[in-house]
Amino acid sequence: MVVQLQLQLVLQLISFLWLTKASAATPPSLAMPDCQDTCGNISIPYPFGIGEGCYQNVSFKISCNNQSFKPFLNTGNLEVLDISLEHGTVRVNSPVITNCNGTVELVTGIAELNGSSFSFSTAYNKFTAMGCDNLALMTRNGHDLGGCVSICNNDIATESGCDGVRCCQTSVPASLQTFSVKMTRAGLNNNATDTVGCKYAFLVDQDWFTAHLSSDPFTVRSMRYVPVVLDWSIANWRCPYRLGTNYTVSCSRTGYNCSINSNLNGCSCRRGLEGNPYLPDGCQDVNECLDLERDVCHGMLCRNRNGTYECYSRRSTAKVVGLGIGIGVGLLFLLLVSFWLYRIVKKRKNIKLKQKFFKQNGGLLLQQQMSSDEGSVEKTKIFTARELEKATDNYNENRILGQGGHGTVYKGMLVDGRIVAVKKSKIVDESQIEQFINEVAILSQINHRNVVKLLGCCLETEVPLLVYEFISNGTLLEHLHDQSDEFPILWRDRLRIATEIAGAVAYLHSAASIPIYHRDIKSTNILLDDKYRAKVADFGTSRSVTTDKTHLTTLVQGTFGYLDPEYFQSSQFTEKSDVYSFGVVLVELLTGQKAISSTRSPEEKSLAVHFILSIKENRLFDILDARVVKEGEKGKLIAVSNLAKRCLNLNGKKRPTMKEVAMDLEGVRMSQGNFSIQQNAQEIECYIPETSSLWDVCSTSTGYASLENSAALPLDIQPLLLNPSG
Incomplete structure (x- = not known):
């Protein structure tokens, strides 16, 4: 008897868990299929509906206000508070x-x-x-x-x-x-x-x-x-009535009751069913056996039926329990086998998916570049997707370091304790995949203390991933424009940072195994480490060139305020285009102002134009950062300003090379005592395009307080592939 009671309890527990799982399913929608079933927190059941084909007739049309999320009845434009199918x-x-x-x-x-x-x-x-x-x-x-x-x-x-x-x-x-x-x-x-x-x-x-x-x-x-x-009520509606075994009118194929009074001529689901009787199969079964408060069988065993339930005596418990245990064991066995098969299938599917992503993310192209003579990426570590998920806490939003045009950067910690930056690229097309592989190939060639180091990559995820060394002190832009008295950037630090950036770009241009043009030098792509040493980053748009070529012909890409006007006009990117962008960064270091600012006059929104005009009008020391003027020697400030002016020359041929820029900055930095500089008169051409002027003022003059060229990028000129966010 005790055994029989225990078996009965086991059967009831299995039955209860099974029925609870079934009842946990999402209740059916009361709206027409593929139609919006709520507006705000108000349920919109058929015959009411939002959108064409979702309501029975125009009287039942509902409009949902997209701002207040309140439903309004088409009839009388009345705000709807609730709708009752049961009461009509x-x-x-x-x-x-x-x-x-x-x-x-x-x-x-x-x-x-x-x-x-x-x-x-x-x-x-x-x-x-x-x-x-x-x-x-x-x-x-x-x-x-x-x-x-x-x-x-x-x-x-x-x-x-x-x-x-x-x-x-x-x-x-x-x-x-x-x-x-x-x-x-x-x-x-x-x-x-x-x-x-x-x-x-x-x-x-x-x-x-x-x-x-x-x-x-x-x-x-x-x-x-x-x-x-x-x-x-619905016009021309007739309550269903039975004729033999057929229904001349049906509210629902599953079940219904007709409700008639002076105010309502409609239908509702019959007892034991719930849902929307105006929809096909809208009335669904209610499991009364799960209603523990009512205890519909008053202590007897309960079995649910469609639209009703059945109570039966404990006398047949042993037979039912035996059958239940057999079914339970069989189901358990099937579940275990199914789970085992599911794990195998899922594992194989994941392997195929990783292989698909590897090809999709340019793995074959990377392998080709690894085996080529032009670029070796053999030292690049290939990370697994699981490693990087764990390192970034499943790409938690709290780990985001920054976001740009090519992806999002997360802070992570590897199993060996190293802090890294993981760049998760956006879902991209083939051309952008080529940029990603290009960045891997370029960074793998570079070994310079002032260029951010690539540690490895991962290609087995839906979006490609790059793993860099972590640079702890943010971007140069942040330090220049959000300065605090606690951590100011002194003039000697600015001069050192400028020298480090120039040295790194000069290395890319002339010391790397294959010349590399960065193509997006700006203060947001200059990172500072814990000792405030500069690190050049973000090579997503960079290009390597063969030594027998002097330029690249590409669609215009870059950032307003840093974009070389000559490249903008010709679509030919040369090493001197990087020089121009560096010149803008150098002016940022001198003035502490942003490359583009709406607070300046319209013709001087561009910092390059503002700087050149200030030199022309003998106002150089008026626009320099007050800290720079206070801490810097006048001769050195004049020398660096003139170097920036040369970098911003409209004629690329008359700009210095990055190697010359780096040497000049190093010379200024290493000089002791008073720094004197001699200026030779230089005659500069002003280039004005035929269609629209990129430079508003042009002149020729001599000395550091002169304007060789002044330029302004009109805001109404928008190149098709200009990338303002980097």
């Missing part, structure tokens, strides 16, 4: 009519429902009037339909209840679709003080009124709207 009602907001004009008669129309599937519910609504000596009437086409009078009684101090003193109510006529409210003085009070104040009239859901306003009806004075219940 919809609750909407209706206005509170106010008359504060004393004895003046006020007539106001209420929502027009004529010709629709809706009427004001007689069963749920009450016409209500408030105020002293207030005669409020419902009228239609000049005929009174009903109303009430609210009087004042000075002996009553409270404003509670609605029994005719200050508040009165009356019923609503049947099948009412439109009416007007007429309010005027009833003339029942002789005391003048009893007639002052505003009068109110409105139609209201009586249940809502009782719950919210019965203790103090005059709370309505601060309200613009109150809820009203509308009855609805």
Whole structure:
């Protein structure tokens, strides 16, 4: 007997868990398939609907306000508060009519429902009037339909209840679709003080009124709207009836009950079913056996049936338990086998998916570059996707270091404790994949203390990943434009940073095994380590060139404020284009100002133009950073400014090479005492395009306080592939 009871309990537990799992399924939508079923927190069941093909007829069309997420009924443009399929009602907001004009008669129309599937519910609504000596009437086409009078009684101090003193109510006529409210003085009070104040009239859901306003009806004075219940029905609808085994009209193929009264001619799911009877298969079974509070079988065993349930005695428990255990063991075995097979299939699928991603992310191209003579990436470590997920805490948003045009950079920690930066590229097309592989190949060739070091990559994920050394102190742009007194960038540090950047770019141009053009030098691509040493980063748009070529012909890419105007006009990128971009960074270090700024005059939005014009007008020391002027020697500041001016020359041929720039900066930096510099007159051409001028002012002059060329990039010139975010 004990064993039998234990087996029964096991069967009930298995049965309960199985039924609980089944009941946890998402309830079916009450809207038409592929239609929006909610607006805000309001459910929109069929025959109502949002969008074409989602409602039964135009009366049931719902509009969902995209800003307030409130639904509005197409009929009368009434805000919908809730919809009941069971009662065939919809609750909407209706206005509170106010008359504060004393004895003046006020007539106001209420929502027009004529010709629709809706009427004001007689069963749920009450016409209500408030105020002293207030005669409020419902009228239609000049005929009174009903109303009430609210009087004042000075002996009553409270404003509670609605029994005719200050508040009165009356019923609503049947099948009412439109009416007007007429309010005027009833003339029942002789005391003048009893007639002052505003009068109110409105139609209201009586249940809502009782719950919210019965203790103090005059709370309505601060309200613009109150809820009203509308009855609805479908035109030409006939209740289903049985003829033999067929139904001439069907609410649902699963089950229904017909509901008929004076206000509703529709259908509902029969007992034991729930859902939307107006949809095909809309009524679904309710599992009564899971209702532990009701205990429908009163201690007996319960078995759910479609639309009902079955109770059976414990006498057949042993047989049922044996059958249940057999089924349970069989199901458990099937589950274990299924799980084992699922793991095998999933493992094979993951391997194939990684192979697919490897090819998709340019793995074959990388292998080709690894085996070529032009670029060796043999030292690059190949990370697994699992390693980098663990390192970045599954790419947690809190680990994001920065975002740019080519991807997002996360801070991570490898298993050996090293802190790294993981660059997760965006989902890209083939051309962008080529850029990614290009960055791997380029960075793998570079071994320079002022160039960010590539540690490895991962190609087995949907988006390609690069792993760099972690640079702890952020970008040069952040330090220049968000300076604090605690960690200021001194002039000697700025000069050192400029020298380090110039040395790194000079290395790329002339010392690397294959010349490399960076193509996006800017202060956001200069990182600072814990000792504030400069690191050149972001080689996503860089290109290597053969030694017999002097330029690349490409679609224009770059960042406003740093873009070489000569490259912009010709689409030919040379090493001197990097020199121009470096010149802008050098001016940023001198002035502490941004490359593009809307606070400057329109013709001087470009820092390059602003700088050249200031030199021309002998205002160099007016635009230099106050800290730089205070800490720097005048001769050195003039020398560096002239070097920046040379880098910004419109004629690329007349710009110095990056190697010359690096040597000049190193010379200025290493010099002791007073630094003197001699200036030779240089004649500079001003290049003006035929179609639109990139330079607004051109002149020729001599000395450090002169303007060789001044330039402005008009904001209305937008090259197709310009990349302002890097």
